[in-house]
Amino acid sequence: xxxxxxxxxxxxxxxxxxxxxxxxxxxxxxxxxxxxxxxxxxxxxxxxxxxxxxxxxxxxxxxxxxxxxxxxxxxxxxxxxxxxxxxxxxxxxxxxxxxxxxxxxxxxxxxxxxxxxxxxxxxxxxxxxxxxxxxxxxxxxxxxxxxxxxxxxxxxxxxxxxxxxxxxxxxxxxxxxxxxxxxxxxxxxxxxxxxxxxxxxxxxxxxxxxxxxxxxxxxxxxxxxxxxxxxxxxxxxxxxxxxxxxxxxxxxxxxxxxxxxxxxxxxxxxxxxxxxxxxxxxx
Amino acid sequence: xxxxxxxxxxxxxxxxxxxxxxxxxxxxxxxxxxxxxxxxxxxxxxxxxxxxxxxxxxxxxxxxxxxxxxxxxxxxxxxxxxxxxxxxxxxxxxxxxxxxxxxxxxxxxxxxxxxxxxxxxxxxxxxxxxxxxxxxxxxxxxxxxxxxxxxxxxxxxxxxxxxxxxxxxxxxxxxxxxxxxxxxxxxxxxxxxxxxxxxxxxxxxxxxxxxxxxxxxxxxxxxxxxxxxxxxxxxxxxxxxxxxxxxxxxxxxxxxxxxxxxxxxxxxxxxxxxxxxxxxxxxxxxxxxxxxxxxxxxxxxxxxxxxxxxxxxxxxxxxxxx
Numbered sequence: 001x002x003x004x005x006x007x008x009x010x011x012x013x014x015x016x017x018x019x020x021x022x023x024x025x026x027x028x029x030x031x032x033x034x035x036x037x038x039x040x041x042x043x044x045x046x047x048x049x050x051x052x053x054x055x056x057x058x059x060x061x062x063x064x065x066x067x068x069x070x071x072x073x074x075x076x077x078x079x080x081x082x083x084x085x086x087x088x089x090x091x092x093x094x095x096x097x098x099x100x101x102x103x104x105x106x107x108x109x110x111x112x113x114x115x116x117x118x119x120x121x122x123x124x125x126x127x128x129x130x131x132x133x134x135x136x137x138x139x140x141x142x143x144x145x146x147x148x149x150x151x152x153x154x155x156x157x158x159x160x161x162x163x164x165x166x167x168x169x170x171x172x173x174x175x176x177x178x179x180x181x182x183x184x185x186x187x188x189x190x191x192x193x194x195x196x197x198x199x200x201x202x203x204x205x206x207x208x209x210x211x212x213x214x215x216x217x218x219x220x221x222x223x224x225x226x227x228x229x230x231x232x233x234x235x236x237x238x239x240x241x242x243x244x245x246x247x248x249x250x251x252x253x254x255x256x257x258x259x260x261x262x263x264x265x266x267x268x269x270x271x272x273x274x275x276x277x278x279x280x281x282x283x
Numbered sequence: 284x285x286x287x288x289x290x291x292x293x294x295x296x297x298x299x300x301x302x303x304x305x306x307x308x309x310x311x312x313x314x315x316x317x318x319x320x321x322x323x324x325x326x327x328x329x330x331x332x333x334x335x336x337x338x339x340x341x342x343x344x345x346x347x348x349x350x351x352x353x354x355x356x357x358x359x360x361x362x363x364x365x366x367x368x369x370x371x372x373x374x375x376x377x378x379x380x381x382x383x384x385x386x387x388x389x390x391x392x393x394x395x396x397x398x399x400x401x402x403x404x405x406x407x408x409x410x411x412x413x414x415x416x417x418x419x420x421x422x423x424x425x426x427x428x429x430x431x432x433x434x435x436x437x438x439x440x441x442x443x444x445x446x447x448x449x450x451x452x453x454x455x456x457x458x459x460x461x462x463x464x465x466x467x468x469x470x471x472x473x474x475x476x477x478x479x480x481x482x483x484x485x486x487x488x489x490x491x492x493x494x495x496x497x498x499x500x501x502x503x504x505x506x507x508x509x510x511x512x513x514x515x516x517x518x519x520x521x522x523x524x525x526x527x528x529x530x531x532x533x534x535x536x537x538x539x540x541x542x543x544x545x546x547x548x549x550x551x552x553x554x555x556x557x558x559x560x561x562x563x564x565x566x567x568x569x570x571x572x573x574x575x576x577x578x579x580x581x582x583x584x585x586x587x588x589x590x591x592x593x594x595x596x597x598x599x600x601x602x603x604x605x
Contacts, residue, residue, distance in 0.1 A: 067354070114352070115382055122352050126376040132342045133377055136349020136357075139334065143310070147353065165373075168342035175337075 015224045017283075018089060019049045023254045024283030025085035029098045030268040035110075036101070039251040039264035040157060041082035043188035046222045047231075047247055048086040051153060055231045058150065061091040064118040068148030070235075071121045071137050075130020076157035076186065077111040078266070084108050084117070092119040128163025130154050131183060135169050138180035138242075151235050153182045158200045159191030167212065170242075174213025177241040182234045183209070185244065186221065188251035192265045202246045209244035221247030254281045288454035291447035292390055294426035296321025298433040299358065300328045306437055310350060312336050312343045312359045319397070319449075320360040320390035340370040347385045348377035356384050356437065363389030363405035363446060364396075371411055378442050379415040386436045387412075392422070392446035392482065393533030394561075394571055401565035405446075409481075410538020412444040413511050419443040419464070420511040422482035422540075427456045428508055435464055446482060448533075450571065453486045455506075465509045467517035473503030476593050477521035478585070480531040481507045481540045488531050490582035495589060502529075502589065507540055515547035522552040527596050529557045529589045531580070536560040557592040559585060 022045045030036030052059070056070040074083045081101065088095045093107075100106035107116040111125030122133045134154040141150050160166065173181055187202045189195055198204070202218045209216035215237055219230040227247065234243040251265070252258025255277040269277055299322060303309060310332045317323040317335075326333040336343040340361055347357035359366065366374070366389050378385045389408050396403040412420045419439050423429040429447050436443035455470070462468070470485060471492050480488035485506040492502040503525060505517055522528055528548065530541035541558030548554055561578055575581055579588055 113380075122349065123376065123381040125380075126372055129341075129345045129373055129377050132345030132373075133349035133352070135342070136346035136351075137353055138349075139346065140350045140353035140355050143332070143355070144353070152349075165339075165341045165345070168337075168339035169346070172337060172339065172342055172346075 012225055015049055015053060015228070018053060019045050019224065020281060020283035022049060022082070022085050022089055022283070023281040024278060025088065025095065025098060026081050027269065027274060027277050027281065029081045029085060029101045031274040032099060033101045033103070034268050036081045036268050037078040037266050038081070038268060039190065039258055039261070040076060040079040040186065040188065042253045042255065042258065043221070043249040043251050044079055044082045044155060044186045045253065046224050046227055047155060047184055047186060048082055050224060050227045050231050052086050052090045054228050055235055056153070058148070061119070064092060068150055070150050071134070071152040073122055073130040073134050073152065073154045074112055074124055075154050076127065076160050077124030080108070080110065080112050083112060087119045127157070127160045128165040131156060131166050131169040134181050135173050135178065138173070138178050141180045149180065151180055151182060151238055153184060155184045155186060158185055158187040158189065158196050158205065161185065161200060161205065170209065170212040170214065173242040177213065179240060180238055181242045182238050183214070183242070183244040184231070185246045186249050187246050188249040190251040190260060190262055190265065193262060195262070202248045206244070206246045214242045214244045216244040216246065218246045218248060221249035222253055256280060288452060289426045290449060290451045291423060291426050291429035292321045292449055294430040295388060295390070295433055295445070295447050296324035298430040299325040302434065302437060303329050303332070306356065308354060308356045309437070310334065310355050310357045312347050312357055314338055314340045314343045314359070314361045314365070316361055316390070319362070320388060322358070322360045340365050341373045344370045344373040344385070345377045348381055348383050351383035351385050352381070356386065358386045358388055360388035360390060362403065363392040363408045364403055367405060367408035367411040375415055379417050382417055382441055384440060385442050387442070387444045389444055389446045391449045393448065394566065394574055395448055395450040397449055398568060400568040404566040406535045406561045406566060407538060408446065409510055409532070409534050409540070410542070413538065413543065417441050418511065419509070421445045421508060422510050423447070423508050424482060424485040424506055425452050425455045427454065427458050427460050428462055431460055431462055432508065435462065439464070448483050452483050455486055462508050465512040465514055467514040468506045468508065469503065470506050471502070471504040473501040474525055475501045476527040476529060476589055477503040477505060477525040478529045478531060478589065479505045479507060479518060479521065479540060479544050481510060482533055484531045484533050484580070487580070487582045487585060491585035491589065494582060494586035498590065500590060500593060510540060510543060513543045513547060515551065518544045518547045519551040522548040522554040527555050527557070527593055529559060529585070529592060531585055532560040534560050535563065537563065555592070555596050557588060559588055
């Protein structure tokens with residue numbers, strides 16, 4: 001059987017090395033730019049590595065517009081440093097492009113812009129819209145069999161679930177048992193100005209998705225050994241209806257003085273903090 | 284006024300059905316108003332390409348963006364006020380910023396809102412949609428133009444907003460009419476003043492011009508079926524030729540046709556502009572015509588306002604005052 005494009009083989013150790021490298025690229029990117037959402041980019045690292053190096057089918061950096069590719073939407077678009085680093089690592093553009101992050105004229109805008117950067121399936125930046133866009137993509141996959149029954153993965157923040165539109169989309173897809181869509185919640189427990197609180201505990205979030213008619217489970221969001229099979233199972237399960245995976249993560253994961261701290265939601269490290277941080281993450 | 288023709292919503296609904304075979308990529312999304320906006324006609328003819336989205340405009344607009352990113356050309360047809368205001372951010376980010384070919388039908392545009400009162404009268408939709416980069420904004424005058432502009436919207440590579448009316452409107456254009464994007468149409472020649480109108484108000488502008496003609500005033504009537512891109516050249520030419528513009532719109536006086544005209548002539552050919560439309564206030568319940576009359580938007584009131592403005596302008600010119 002020929003290997004499917006987009007599913008790279010490799011040992012668990014290799015994936016973990018990629019995760020370390022991704023953290024390093026995120027820290028380089030936000031430190032150089034002097035801005036960026038460091039905490040939420042570090043919490044999504046393993047999810048991005050699992051998707052871009054194992055789970056997403058038919059993605060091709062040489063042909064980012066390939067019609068039958070699985071789609072990925074970063075609904076929490078402010079964590080763009082993580083996505084850009086993942087795309088660079090996967091070969092969509094050279095790592096040197098990360099140096100222009102958020103600069104005038106750069107394709108790597110502060111929030112992902114499908115008109116400027118390769119590999120962005122839809123522009124995001126206003127929280128709450130990505131799941132609806134994903135529902136539209138899943139409807140298109142259903143209507144047009146020539147697109148090969150691709151899957152759409154939407155990565156949401158846990159704080160983002162406070163946006164009502166998320167539940168408009170959840171209600172629509174759940175009521176319809178819409179196939180082809182997987183929501184992944186980066187449940188890092190911290191939003192801009194405060195912890196997210198008990199109503200957004202991972203199990204409560206999973207219950208909510210189930211109430212809306214989605215299959216849902218909680219997974220350890222930094223354990224690639226658990227995350228890859230969970231995402232694969234979600235991809236498979238999405239063949240018969242919508243699936244939500246709630247990933248239990250840590251904001252600022254990998255850097256001791258950033259972990260679980262609100263202040264690292266939207267801040268870049270200074271020179272001294274950067275030096276300490278890259279020492280901790282390796283990569 | 285001439286005998287009423289068919290309503291734009293009927294023409295729009297029929298146009299979707301008529302275009303469907305020629306545009307297999309076209310789909311229709313409905314936030315539960317299909318019997319009002321007449322996309323029910325499309326639902327009956329092409330049920331597999333019709334999506335009942337429930338009462339959730341924001342989700343419908345972004346779902347349409349997702350579909351458009353996969354090669355479909357979706358229409359979202361809803362009440363104008365809930366598209367332009369409730370789903371403004373979704374249109375701004377997921378549709379306009381992404382530059383995707385989502386087509387928006389703002390049904391029940393302006394006042395004739397089925398007696399919905401303040402909450403249902405869309406008198407700011409043109410202002411909102413005009414402010415979106417890359418958005419084409421269309422305000423057809425009658426049923427024939429609504430149908431033709433639905434076609435025009437499909438031919439545009441990016442997003443478009445097509446404003447249609449609920450009520451029956453007099454026919455201005457025949458079925459063969461093919462409007463040109465971004466081009467105002469001269470409905471009547473004139474030299475003393477020019478009336479610039481959009482949508483359903485163009486028929487009223489023509490009637491106002493006829494009233495003025497009986498009083499010896501020659502009024503040019505320009506119909507702006509495209510609000511954006513705005514035909515600045517036609518407005519500026521009218522300003523140079525006539526020296527007084529009167530804008531008439533089924534919309535607030537700020538942000539719509541009158542604002543677009545002022546912006547255009549202020550930069551090219553400054554002249555006096557009298558803007559007729561709704562004030563900076565919410566509308567209220569009542570018969571449509573009673574509300575139009577209250578705000579000076581009947582043909583007779585338009586003519587009277589234009590005549591007063593012309594006298595005032597001539598008096599000031601004669602005195603040499605600014």
